[in-house]
Amino acid sequence: MTDMDTALKECMTIEGAIGVALVDYTSGMSLGVVGGGKDLDLTVAAAGNTDVVRAKLRTLEMLGLKEGIEDILITLDSQYHLIRLLTGRAGKGLFLYIALQRNRANLAMARHQLRKIESEMEL
Template sequence: MKIDEALRGAMAVDGALGIALVDYQSGMVLGQQGGNALLDLEVAGAVNTDVVRAKLRAIETMQLEEVIEDILITLGSQYHIIMPLDRHTPDEKLFLYLVLDRSRANLALARHQLRRLEQAITV
C-alpha cells in the first residue's frame, strides 16, 4: 500500500486529528494527512525526531537490548503516539506520528490500528 493511501486510512481511527510518516534521521515528513492551523504536522514531525533520538540514546546508554514499540504523550485534550517502524534496514529510520482527540479516541484500538498500518506501508 502506498504511503498516502495508508495514511488516509489511518484518519478513520476514532478521534484522529492528523498523522504523519517521518524520517527521524532528517526530521522530514514523508507523508501526512489531517492537521490544521493549530496542528502543523511538518513542525511536529521535525520536533518529535528529537524525542525518538533521545529515547534511543537513553536505551543505548542504559545498555538495554530493547526496541521502542511506541511512545505515548498524553496532553489535556490529545494523545500523541510515536511509533517507530520496524523496517529491518539500517538506512530506513521512520516513525508514524498520530495525534488523537482524547475525548473521542480509543487508545488501545488506535495503537492496534497503527501496528496494522505499519505493516501496510511501502516506501
C-alpha cells in the same frame, strides 16, 4: 501491501484522528502529512518529535538495553500523540506520528490499528 499515501489515509480513519505524518527521524523531515490544520502544524510537530525519538534511542543505548521501541505516547490535556517506529527494513529510520482527540479516541484500539497499518506499509 499499502503505499504511503494510502497508509496515511487509513490512519485518519482511526477514531479521533486529527492528523498523521510519516517522518524520517534522521533528518526530521516529514515524508507525508494528512490532516492537522491551523491548530496543529504537523510539520513542526513531526520535527519536534524527532528529538523525542532520538533522545529515547540514545537513552536505551546508554542503558545498554537491547530493546526496540514499539511506540511512544505523549498524553496532553485534550490529545494523545502517538509515535510508532517502523520496523520493516525499508522503514528503518522512519516513524508514524498521529495526533488524536483524547475525548474521541480509544487508545488501545488506536495502537492496535496503527500497528496493523504499519505492518502493511510498503515504502
